[in-house]
Amino acid sequence: xxxxxxxxxxxxxxxxxxxxxxxxxxxxxxxxxxxxxxxxxxxxxxxxxxxxxxxxxxxxxxxxxxxxxxxxxxxxxxxxxxxxxxxxxxxxxxxxxxxxxxxxxxxxxxxxxxxxxxxxxxxxxxxxxxxxxxxxxxxxxxxxxxxxxxxxxxxxxxxxxxxxxxxxxxxxxxxxxxxxxxxxxxxxxxxxxxxxxxxxxxxxxxxxxxxxxxxxxxxxxxxxxxxxxxxxxxxxxxxxxxxxxxxxxxxxxxxxxxxxxxxxxxxxxxxxxxxxxxxxxxxxxxxxxxxxxxxxxxxxxxxxxxxxxxxxxxxxxxxxxxxxxxxxxxxxxxxxxxxxxxxxxxxxxxxxxxxxxxxxxxxxxxxxxxxxxxxxxxxxxxxxxxxxxxxxxxxxxxxxxxxxxxxxxxxxxxxxxxxxxxxxxxxxxxxxxxxxxx
Numbered sequence: 001x002x003x004x005x006x007x008x009x010x011x012x013x014x015x016x017x018x019x020x021x022x023x024x025x026x027x028x029x030x031x032x033x034x035x036x037x038x039x040x041x042x043x044x045x046x047x048x049x050x051x052x053x054x055x056x057x058x059x060x061x062x063x064x065x066x067x068x069x070x071x072x073x074x075x076x077x078x079x080x081x082x083x084x085x086x087x088x089x090x091x092x093x094x095x096x097x098x099x100x101x102x103x104x105x106x107x108x109x110x111x112x113x114x115x116x117x118x119x120x121x122x123x124x125x126x127x128x129x130x131x132x133x134x135x136x137x138x139x140x141x142x143x144x145x146x147x148x149x150x151x152x153x154x155x156x157x158x159x160x161x162x163x164x165x166x167x168x169x170x171x172x173x174x175x176x177x178x179x180x181x182x183x184x185x186x187x188x189x190x191x192x193x194x195x196x197x198x199x200x201x202x203x204x205x206x207x208x209x210x211x212x213x214x215x216x217x218x219x220x221x222x223x224x225x226x227x228x229x230x231x232x233x234x235x236x237x238x239x240x241x242x243x244x245x246x247x248x249x250x251x252x253x254x255x256x257x258x259x260x261x262x263x264x265x266x267x268x269x270x271x272x273x274x275x276x277x278x279x280x281x282x283x284x285x286x287x288x289x290x291x292x293x294x295x296x297x298x299x300x301x302x303x304x305x306x307x308x309x310x311x312x313x314x315x316x317x318x319x320x321x322x323x324x325x326x327x328x329x330x331x332x333x334x335x336x337x338x339x340x341x342x343x344x345x346x347x348x349x350x351x352x353x354x355x356x357x358x359x360x361x362x363x364x365x366x367x368x369x370x371x372x373x374x375x376x377x378x379x380x381x382x383x384x385x386x387x388x389x390x391x392x393x394x395x396x397x398x399x400x401x402x403x404x405x406x407x408x409x410x411x412x413x414x415x416x417x418x419x420x421x422x423x424x425x426x427x428x429x430x431x432x433x434x435x436x437x438x
Contacts, residue, residue: 118149123183126190136195136220144201144211144227150187151212157184191215196244198223210263213238224250232262243273248281258290268293280304280324287313295319303327303347310334318342326350326369333358340365348373349394359383365390372397378406381413388417 132138142150157180197219201208203226211227213219213234223246224232239261251257259268268290276299284305291313294300299322307328314320315337323343325334327350335358336343345367346359353373359365360383368390375381375398384390395401395410403409411419 118146119153119180119183119187122146122150123187126187130190134190134193134195139196139198139221139223140191140194141198141200144199144208145204147199147211147213148209150191151215153184154188154215157181158188188215192217194218196221196223198246199225199227201226201228220244222246224248226250229256229260229262233264235261236264236266239271240269241273242271244276244278245271245274246278248278250282251279252283252285253288254279254284255288255290258293270295272296275299277301287311289313292316298322300324312337321345323347336361344389355380356383360386362387363389367392369394370398371395374398375400378403378409378413381410384413384418385415388415390415390418391421 126133129138133140192215194216195218197213197216199211199213199222201211208228208231210233211231213222213232214237216234216238219238219242221244222235222238222242226249227247229250245257247257255268256262258271260266270293272295274294274297277294277297278299278301280301280303282305284302284307286307287302287310294317296319297317298319300317300320301324303324303326305328307325307330309330309332310325312335314323314334318338319342320336320340321342322345323334324345324347326347330348330351330353333348333353333356340362341364343362344364346362346365347367347369349369349371351373353370353375356370356375359368363386365387366389368384368387369392371394375395378400380400384393393410393414395406400406400410
């Protein structure tokens, strides 16, 4: 026995049509999925010889409500409500005995366009683990294609929104017999309250379309992986509340993100709440003045880029405590000026430094990593004499590291206070040069 389901637009004033079968769905597979029937068993709706045929059900869309279908049972005369998707009209004729085996959710899933399946999967996932996402303990990770798909569904069923719309969106109420609408409302509400979001772009054929983050009203952490910034819209509405920003494999200049806010192309405004910024693994060849917008920044990661000179663009980061600019092409120690007063951790590993001049200004530096540079002589360590708070120093991989008296010679260039804090320095393993105890 076969079950036929078809969708068609209604053109009659009474909205009642009989539609011939177009998409054949195996009844046996449907029963197996719906009720766990084993293959080979006899469905309860199979008619025995001599048994009169069961009446059929006609699903219609009443013109008065427009919110659902009705079925008319010739046996009972009941007219129960059936789910209906706004913007799509469906009509099917099925055997009355089969109806008990068809659950409304199964029917909605079959009559929903394939693109809508992401709604059910994501909504189900968030119903199970949504508490961790809403509390900020977990990060919601989405492919940009998935977000684009969700945005199209939201605009189709819940109404469009744009960059001028700020604050939470109050959704209109819908009847409880519209499962797809209820799922969309739940999903949209969770996205509005999500605190941490990670977007990953996977290149595909053709040009990337717009990537809108308008549904996310409460974000505190945003992570972008390979996202083309010129396609990103909605950052302007939330940039002032972001506390953590991670962007990799996406930018060639910081101003694309910090000044222009991606595709929003807004005027440069301070990121007042931003405390941590990670711009590692990009194609940065230089820094720019957009860093002055990060006046409250405490953690900055610029590692794995192609920066050759920081110039004076770090001078305005007066609150900076942690700077990682490893694996670049620096020839000089970054100039920090007064902003270096709070700096406690500086990672310059994997650059092309031949001197440490400039470090003497960082009087509160506790952790210094200059491994795998081009420091040839121990005399280049003379700025370390003024770093009285220094507790960890990494020098491996430099030419001076291979000197036969490397440890003893290095100790001579340390501040007396730092030297006293590391009484066992001569016994430190060479692979971890001078890890002073806290």
